Amino acid sequence: MANNSKDFLVSVLSTQTGELADTIKQLTQKYVQLWWQTPASFPTLFKNYSPNEQEKIEKEISQVIEKFFAYMEQYLAMEDINRIDFSEPIDQAKEYLKKLSDLTGIHLNHTFVNGFIRSTQLFIDKVNRFDPSMAPENIYQALRNIWTTNTIQNYMHLEIGCSDSMFAYSMIYPYTDNVLDAVSMTQTRKIQFSENLKYRLEGQPYPRECTETEKKLDALVSLVEEQFPRGEFPDVYQSLLGIYNAQARSLFQQELDVSPYVIDVLGISFEKGGTSVLADGYLVNGYLDESQQDYCFALGTFLQLADDIQDSLIDKKNHHMTLFSQVAGKYPLDAIANKLFHYISLIMENTLENPSRQDLKELLHKSFYFHILEAVGKNRELYSNQYIKNLEAHFPFRFSFLKKLRKKLRKLHLKQKQRTTHLRLDIISSGLLALTSRLYD
Numbered sequence: 001m002a003n004n005s006k007d008f009l010v011s012v013l014s015t016q017t018g019e020l021a022d023t024i025k026q027l028t029q030k031y032v033q034l035w036w037q038t039p040a041s042f043p044t045l046f047k048n049y050s051p052n053e054q055e056k057i058e059k060e061i062s063q064v065i066e067k068f069f070a071y072m073e074q075y076l077a078m079e080d081i082n083r084i085d086f087s088e089p090i091d092q093a094k095e096y097l098k099k100l101s102d103l104t105g106i107h108l109n110h111t112f113v114n115g116f117i118r119s120t121q122l123f124i125d126k127v128n129r130f131d132p133s134m135a136p137e138n139i140y141q142a143l144r145n146i147w148t149t150n151t152i153q154n155y156m157h158l159e160i161g162c163s164d165s166m167f168a169y170s171m172i173y174p175y176t177d178n179v180l181d182a183v184s185m186t187q188t189r190k191i192q193f194s195e196n197l198k199y200r201l202e203g204q205p206y207p208r209e210c211t212e213t214e215k216k217l218d219a220l221v222s223l224v225e226e227q228f229p230r231g232e233f234p235d236v237y238q239s240l241l242g243i244y245n246a247q248a249r250s251l252f253q254q255e256l257d258v259s260p261y262v263i264d265v266l267g268i269s270f271e272k273g274g275t276s277v278l279a280d281g282y283l284v285n286g287y288l289d290e291s292q293q294d295y296c297f298a299l300g301t302f303l304q305l306a307d308d309i310q311d312s313l314i315d316k317k318n319h320h321m322t323l324f325s326q327v328a329g330k331y332p333l334d335a336i337a338n339k340l341f342h343y344i345s346l347i348m349e350n351t352l353e354n355p356s357r358q359d360l361k362e363l364l365h366k367s368f369y370f371h372i373l374e375a376v377g378k379n380r381e382l383y384s385n386q387y388i389k390n391l392e393a394h395f396p397f398r399f400s401f402l403k404k405l406r407k408k409l410r411k412l413h414l415k416q417k418q419r420t421t422h423l424r425l426d427i428i429s430s431g432l433l434a435l436t437s438r439l440y441d
Contacts, residue, residue, distance in 0.1 A: 039339070094113060104396045106366050106370070109359060109363075119160050124143075127171075130219075148277060152281050193214070198241070200214075202237075243278070266323055315328075
């Protein structure tokens with residue numbers, strides 16, 4: 001980081017966020033305040049599972065997963081993945097996904113599932129054309145953002161798919177996020193990288209001496225410009241500059257010697273998460289009304305916290321300051337996890353109160369609860385033993401089983417990673433691994 005933080009911010013932040021800057025500031029303040037008003041009491045969870053029920057579900061889940069993996073072996077063994085007809089395995093994947101959703105109590109709408117699969121296929125096809133050498137873990141990161149935009153499409157009653165702009169923004173994520181998070185890269189180089197990206201998002205060209213990564217970013221921004229001309233859709237670019245500014249501010253969270261009382265850790269996190277999904281919304285539709293802005297921003301703040309609770313130990317090790325990593329290992333995280341359960345419940349109640357959105361509300365609410373439960377189970381050493389015991393009773397299977405499942409998924413991940421060295425990506429393996437990669441990251 002530059003010696004003078006103000007000089008750093010002046011050099012890299014964009015001043016072209018327009019009226020959206022005030023909206024971002026207001027929404028950040030709104031949800032920071034909501035967080036502090038959220039109770040830290042133990043939440044009311046959906047269902048209580050007895051040990052016998054958990055064991056039964058574990059056996060059934062193991063059988064479903066083993067059968068599906070065995071089914072996919074014949075396809076993974078083929079040398080030329082381009083010759084594979086995936087229509088049959090996609091149908092099989094739908095069947096197995098339905099079985100898993102029934103076992104966990106997360107019931108997926110048929111149309112919703114078909115849309116997600118179609119969107120995933122479109123995304124994988126676009127990756128194969130744009131950058132077939134992209135690292136699998138980066139593809140999974142980008143694909144998870146595509147699924148976030150698919151959720152927004154569903155919220156807006158739009159057909160679920162993967163437009164060029166959605167693809168471009170989701171691919172910008174790993175190209176930029178991973179550079180800015182890289183511990184090995186000097187702060188001087190990060191500043192230069194950030195400034196070049198800022199100018200391109202503002203509509204200026206990259207310098208001629210730009211890197212290969214920056215050439216790809218230039219092509220991705222061009223895809224957005226083709227779908228949303230700058231003169232007609234200024235909010236699209238203001239939203240992209242909004243997440244860009246939030247990313248730049250989040251670099252404060254990577255300093256080794258910064259106290260949480262010196263910087264606004266929660267505010268920075270909420271701005272980063274909120275603007276990320278706000279940009280998703282604009283790239284889905286080109287325009288958002290106030291209620292849509294609120295929904296996207298609120299969802300983004302939760303997803304940021306969900307990532308942070310998942311990565312508590314990694315962030316602590318890398319000196320990335322988040323709401324969770326700054327106290328991880330010093331105090332049990334029980335109360336903060338409780339607040340996160342209550343926080344997503346409040347967001348669902350406040351932003352999806354329309355009766356026509358009840359199906360989406362129920363699906364997201366339960367899915368996000370499971371996400372928190374899984375994250376706690378993964379980092380159980382950061383919580384009190386009694387808290388782990390209380391939460392585990394509300395998870396469909398034991399956390400110890402989840403640990404075993406991670407080992408299986410890691411093996412599959414390594415196998416797929418070897419395949420994608422020379423072969424095109426396939427929708428089934430890529431979708432499966434994107435869905436589960438957060439389990440073992």
